[in-house]
Amino acid sequence: MKAFTYERPATVQEAAQLAADRPDARFIAGGTNLLDLMKLQIETPATLVDVNRLPLAKVEETSEGGLRIGALVRNADLAAHPRVRKDYAVLSRALLAGASGQLRNKATTAGNLLQRTRCYYFYDTAMPCNKREPGSGCAAIGGFNRIMAVLGTSDQCIATNPSDMNVAMRALDATVETMAPDGTTRAIPMADFHRLPGDTPQTETDLRKGEIITAVTLPKPVEGVHIYRKVRDRASYAFATISIAAVIAAEGAGKVRAARLAFGGLAHKPWRVAQAEEALVRTGSADTAADAVLKGARGYGANDFKIPLTRRTLRAVVAQATRT
Template sequence: MRPFDLQRPDSLEHARNLSTGETATLIAGGTNLLDLMKLQVEVPERVVAIDRLGMNEIQATEDGGLRIGALVTNTATANDARIRSDYPVLARAILAGATQQLRNRATTGGNLCQRTRCYYFTNIDQPCNKREPGSGCGAIEGIARLHGVLGTSSSCIATYPGDMAVAMSALDATVEIVSADGSERSVPVRDFHLLPGDTPWRDNVLETGEIITAVTLPALVEGKQLYRKVRERSSYAFALVSVAAIIAMEGDTIARADLAFGGLAHKPWYDPRLSDLLVGKAPDAALFDSAADLLLENAQGYGENDFKIPLARRTLAAVLAEATETEL
């Protein structure tokens, strides 16, 4: 790890001012950043620690939702009685990720901003457009087992590794952001992360000096909430495919269907067309196949990860079957 200047601001404004330079990086729990600094993937000259600035409470909102502060730990969120009762998909997603020790340190804002675990990104001796623009994407012709099959580009096929944001996408949560000039803006979680395109080094919409202050969950949602994570071992492994689902039935037909997917793309994948297809229909295997056809119509494998396409199809069908109590 290279030497760096550690700063502990005493206010959010102070933190914004310290983090406006290109060589400055914010740190909260540090569960991702410190690893990247040890590998010299991230080499900030200044590290701005914001872990003492509050933003560590979960509060009810006026419209019946919940506001989760950016510094609330993953453990606190997953264990909160209101989350477990009203937003179980979020609790289950968080508990499916990392280890208890990491969840004790990882924060809401930091989790959203975590970077890919692509082998080429984390190895500074390998080509990676995300780490070194213009150097190429080693994964396209290399080791691509964990990599994306949706929304990829010729510049990058890395995946977003998190679980929490997948559940938040299904819930249609909103990220609250304060800008360098003190102004505030809100961005839907579904729009917070970016596809690689020609700028794979941009993981999300945050601009220099901007800080996440909270994530807001909408009012309690109707329906059954599920999170299914398919991985190579039962714990401490990133998703090959994951599905967060909120499905409500009205009689024999689907009344609500919000689905988000992990392990498939550079961001949690949400396709609103799936809801349009499913709502108002009676659940059966043919309908689930049609949903998978729509989800995967532009999917592209890269050799080692070709299996993700049929795996996503089977996982989606299994989740929809469980949520609607349909036999396949």
């Protein structure tokens, strides 16, 4: 691990200013992803800005009937929060499906939003990776790509977003709140927060230099059965091969009144297709919805199985939601 300086700001704006002023600065809270990357010298920040003492660890009701989740709320606390379990169960289930109890006790809401890919080649500094070193190439495209993306890919990168929480947040239409170094704030829809790789896979989010996440806001709850189904290689402590966060309001077997569907393990960001939700409501058919989700899907050899697996998993989710 390379030497770095350490700062502990007293205010949110001071934290943002430090990150903007220092070269290669990184915010650190739980460190469950960043510290691993530093040990492997994939991330080599010159400055760590410790945000743990900032007042960003509350879950609060909003005037619109939703929830405002502070950036420093730990994953374990969020999953166990009574309001989350009652009204946003898909989020609680997604959080509990991730990592281990020890990691959930440390990992934060903002850190989970910013979790970096688990692509094998991103973690291997001996291999080319455009995300880690722009212009070096993508070893995954012609290599072992079993866990890689089949949607939203480019010739530069086929990595996936590994977060379970992000998939549920996308299904719930969450909004990410931020503060810039000058104190101005933004509200970024979850749909726009993560970027597809395109020609710049090293740019993973819509955050600007020094901008710090302060909270995630959820709108008021919507009616429906909350399901988080995660298909993985082992029962615990494994990333999703494919996952689905669903909120489905049903009127009996095969009859769907409203649906929200977000997919993990398929793309560089949580994947949600409005046409798939509309198709499910219109026809009640999981296969018709899957056709819309998988439009343009492309396998790269070892991950070809993800395409039929998505279809089968969506069938299981819809059957569960519409079971009488």
